[in-house]
Amino acid sequence: MSASNENLKDMIGQEYKDGFVTDIESDSFESGLNEDVIRKLSAIKEEPEFLLEWRLEAYRHWLTMEHPEWSFVEFPKIDFQDISYYSAPKSMADGPKSLDEVDPELISTYNKLGIPLEEQMRLAGVAVDAVFDSVSVATTFKDKLYEAGVIFCSFSEAVKEHPELIKQYLGTVVSQYDNFYAALNAAVFSDGSFVYIPKGVRCPMELSTYFRINAANTGQFERTLIVAEEGSHVSYLEGCTAPMRDENQLHAAVVELVILKDAEIKYSTVQNWYPGDENGVGGIYNFVTKRAECRGDNAKVSWTQVETGSAITWKYPSVVLKGDNSIGEFYSVALTNNYQQADTGTKMIHHGKNTSSTIISKGISAGKGQNTYRGLVKIGRKAENARNYTQCDSLLMGDQCGAHTFPYIETKNPSATIEHEASTSKISEDQLFYCMQRGISAEDAVSMIVNGFCKEVFKELPMEFAVEAQALLGISLEGSVG
Amino acid sequence: MSVTHLPTAHFETLIAKEKSLCGSDLNWLNSLRKKAVDEFKGTGFPSPREEEWRYTNITPIEKSQFGLNKKAGNVDAEFLKTVLIDDCHHLVFVDGFYQAELSSVETLAEGVVVSSVSEGLADNEALIKSLLDSVVETPALGFVNFNTALFTDGAVISIEENTVIEKPIQVAFVSTKKSALSISNCRNLILAKASSKATIIESYHGIDDSCYLSNVISEIVVESNAHLSHNRLQVESLKAYHIAGVYSRLEKDAIFKQYNYTFGGILSRAEIHAELGTASDCSLDGLYIAEDHQHMDNHTRLNHAQPHAISNETYKGIMNDRSRGVFQGRIIVAQDAQKTDAKMNNRNLLLSDTAEADTKPQLEIYADDVKCAHGVTVGQLDDAAIFYLRSRGADEAMAKNMLTFAFANEMVERIDYQPLRLKVLEELVKRFPQQGMKLEWL
Numbered sequence: 004m005s006a007s008n009e010n011l012k013d014m015i016g017q018e019y020k021d022g023f024v025t026d027i028e029s030d031s032f033e034s035g036l037n038e039d040v041i042r043k044l045s046a047i048k049e050e051p052e053f054l055l056e057w058r059l060e061a062y063r064h065w066l067t068m069e070h071p072e073w074s075f076v077e078f079p080k081i082d083f084q085d086i087s088y089y090s091a092p093k094s095m096a097d098g099p100k101s102l103d104e105v106d107p108e109l110i111s112t113y114n115k116l117g118i119p120l121e122e123q124m125r126l127a128g129v130a131v132d133a134v135f136d137s138v139s140v141a142t143t144f145k146d147k148l149y150e151a152g153v154i155f156c157s158f159s160e161a162v163k164e165h166p167e168l169i170k171q172y173l174g175t176v177v178s179q180y181d182n183f184y185a186a187l188n189a190a191v192f193s194d195g196s197f198v199y200i201p202k203g204v205r206c207p208m209e210l211s212t213y214f215r216i217n218a219a220n221t222g223q224f225e226r227t228l229i230v231a232e233e234g235s236h237v238s239y240l241e242g243c244t245a246p247m248r249d250e251n252q253l254h255a256a257v258v259e260l261v262i263l264k265d266a267e268i269k270y271s272t273v274q275n276w277y278p279g280d281e282n283g284v285g286g287i288y289n290f291v292t293k294r295a296e297c298r299g300d301n302a303k304v305s306w307t308q309v310e311t312g313s314a315i316t317w318k319y320p321s322v323v324l325k326g327d328n329s330i331g332e333f334y335s336v337a338l339t340n341n342y343q344q345a346d347t348g349t350k351m352i353h354h355g356k357n358t359s360s361t362i363i364s365k366g367i368s369a370g371k372g373q374n375t376y377r378g379l380v381k382i383g384r385k386a387e388n389a390r391n392y393t394q395c396d397s398l399l400m401g402d403q404c405g406a407h408t409f410p411y412i413e414t415k416n417p418s419a420t421i422e423h424e425a426s427t428s429k430i431s432e433d434q435l436f437y438c439m440q441r442g443i444s445a446e447d448a449v450s451m452i453v454n455g456f457c458k459e460v461f462k463e464l465p466m467e468f469a470v471e472a473q474a475l476l477g478i479s480l481e482g483s484v485g
Numbered sequence: 486m487s488v489t490h491l492p493t494a495h496f497e498t499l500i501a502k503e504k505s506l507c508g509s510d511l512n513w514l515n516s517l518r519k520k521a522v523d524e525f526k527g528t529g530f531p532s533p534r535e536e537e538w539r540y541t542n543i544t545p546i547e548k549s550q551f552g553l554n555k556k557a558g559n560v561d562a563e564f565l566k567t568v569l570i571d572d573c574h575h576l577v578f579v580d581g582f583y584q585a586e587l588s589s590v591e592t593l594a595e596g597v598v599v600s601s602v603s604e605g606l607a608d609n610e611a612l613i614k615s616l617l618d619s620v621v622e623t624p625a626l627g628f629v630n631f632n633t634a635l636f637t638d639g640a641v642i643s644i645e646e647n648t649v650i651e652k653p654i655q656v657a658f659v660s661t662k663k664s665a666l667s668i669s670n671c672r673n674l675i676l677a678k679a680s681s682k683a684t685i686i687e688s689y690h691g692i693d694d695s696c697y698l699s700n701v702i703s704e705i706v707v708e709s710n711a712h713l714s715h716n717r718l719q720v721e722s723l724k725a726y727h728i729a730g731v732y733s734r735l736e737k738d739a740i741f742k743q744y745n746y747t748f749g750g751i752l753s754r755a756e757i758h759a760e761l762g763t764a765s766d767c768s769l770d771g772l773y774i775a776e777d778h779q780h781m782d783n784h785t786r787l788n789h790a791q792p793h794a795i796s797n798e799t800y801k802g803i804m805n806d807r808s809r810g811v812f813q814g815r816i817i818v819a820q821d822a823q824k825t826d827a828k829m830n831n832r833n834l835l836l837s838d839t840a841e842a843d844t845k846p847q848l849e850i851y852a853d854d855v856k857c858a859h860g861v862t863v864g865q866l867d868d869a870a871i872f873y874l875r876s877r878g879a880d881e882a883m884a885k886n887m888l889t890f891a892f893a894n895e896m897v898e899r900i901d902y903q904p905l906r907l908k909v910l911e912e913l914v915k916r917f918p919q920q921g922m923k924l925e926w927l
Contacts, residue, residue: 407848407849408847408849413841419863423859423862425860427855
């Protein structure tokens, strides 16, 4: 055991791979937040009047709100005046027309992260929107997508080119008053991705957004809006990294998904923000509001998330099942190591008849990590024959960490069937012994067992991401024998 | 955390006016009550904005302008007969006051104390002083402070070391019909000394449709290797408010079995908390059946503070009409509590379109070598089972009734003591009147 504990220390000591800083000139706002900052931001973005008004409404409402304190995470009070609400690479000021004009420094940053921005890398077959600090720097495969009728662009571009769509859908799933961080995001969001899949179209390739925080002292507030029209289908991936810094940085994003009749969205996240060092210094606060609304019958949405980074992860990707027979799924692996904290889970809100939802959540705690699953399953009065299955399992590695489960189940319809199961365990010595007596090293055995533990979630990820997710988990956990 | 508390001005006045409580000549008790009053002024009663109270709104209690009971009302012999369980020692409290003439405690082994707090203060002051306020958590909830400030009486029970009390001790609380809305505050103190064994039954009864608030706190200490069975049967009137707290501390190798049967009250809430010592064994079982507009809330907390302890918890609820059932179970496993084995289960049956079930089973785990699991289901009766019974000739209503009854009866079967089991069954059968379900069949 002691030998493997040594291994654990070695492995946990592994440095965050994506922690480099790109030396690039950037335009940033001074720290601070007031109406002028919002007006200035809106002006830089050349936004239409309605959007500015919308932002200001959100800001005024935000001022009246209190910071929520109910979660199971602890962090010092955030000074919202000490954050810069906009940072963009200087070379982006004039807006490059094509990838050739994008600052090579930026492209090399993404190459270093393994994100192919050059279109010749067609083999990857994934369209990418890269968001650097507050702005989108490049979107690949736009033309090919355009042929299929799919709109995939940065949010700012969508505001300019498709204002009618933005006006129709923005804030209809997560309103600008929704919660503290959603209101803040609505007031100051700087960019993000916009996806529109027209009626009956099956998006020809995977879409992906890659978020990178680079500048110091900035918060990243992006907003993603995906609209799937009747009978359409799209699979969307999201990845994130940030440099290693001693200060905590705030990332408060909002993701809205609108799914109409017979449509399907598959939304996958591999979140690898900088988690802070082994003493819990630095790291990203990842406070995100994600919600999907199944508006038509037979709509389907599936959230898959692998959360390995961030000092604090605090988010609940949710599904509102309005249409009859609609389906919501949530698959999650959340890992906390060192001093990381996670309070994550989902909300499944059933309104339509014969709606069903599945929740599979796997939490892994190591070091001094605190991992909380918090989930709501709500069955409305009219949700006849609603069905929910929830399974949340926790794996503890080490005696300093914690794993917590806080499900909320509210049922107002007698025809609903709800099942909830949770278990907490550690890697048993028997399991390890079995693997080792077959000639597998302790380290490989643990990695095998952990991967087995997460398999149900990984199999939901698109192939490229599944490989990345397994590697990420490997870095953080190999050899951690409890 | 900034939480809006209910205005409690009315209750503060009540406390300020009260002068004639038991033990008012004892300084230690007066200072304890004063501390509780001060804390109550700070916290007041909980509001639904507090996480632990999000499904239960006690505003009706605050609005009802209750007064305090000053003396016991009349209970006729016929009613008393339905209250008392055969073959038990009986302590009877009416409207929060001990009634010696209605009670019967037969000769007990030496060193065993079974009495009321008001009388016990004369002979067993030291015992009461050592138990009072020793098990409830700090900072105490509003209702606990309210109780400490105003309790009029309660049972004090102490079982001597190496002693087995064969007959269960029934502590019955009866609320009579009063012209004004009234509150009774009782405090029970129970100590099972090392290697002792006893069964205690707390039962709550209301006469007709009287409207009152019964606020009862029980503090229980189970010393090492002792075995205590604690049963609660709540059949308050259908207009009553019942707020209860059962706080227990288990020492090394102790066994504590808690059974909680909730049938009455328009709004009831029970806090069942247990702190587990090394290798102790705790089980919490409950059944709640709600009809009409009843609101039933059971909150349990198992605090695994020491290693090797075992806990088992099963709560079942049946909700009909416009009723609402709430369950919150929390298992906390401290960092030192290795080898803990904790299981929690909550099963809910919704019988009408307008009933509601809210459940929150929680695990909070800080140790790595533990086995913890919880399971929850909310649903209706199994179609296949109904079909099976119908294929055997039972009509649909009959089939449904049989299955519902069986669902509930599983929790009643767990009671060891036959007369108590019959008593609970009697209450259960009353909930199935239309099918002519008869006690004799069971």
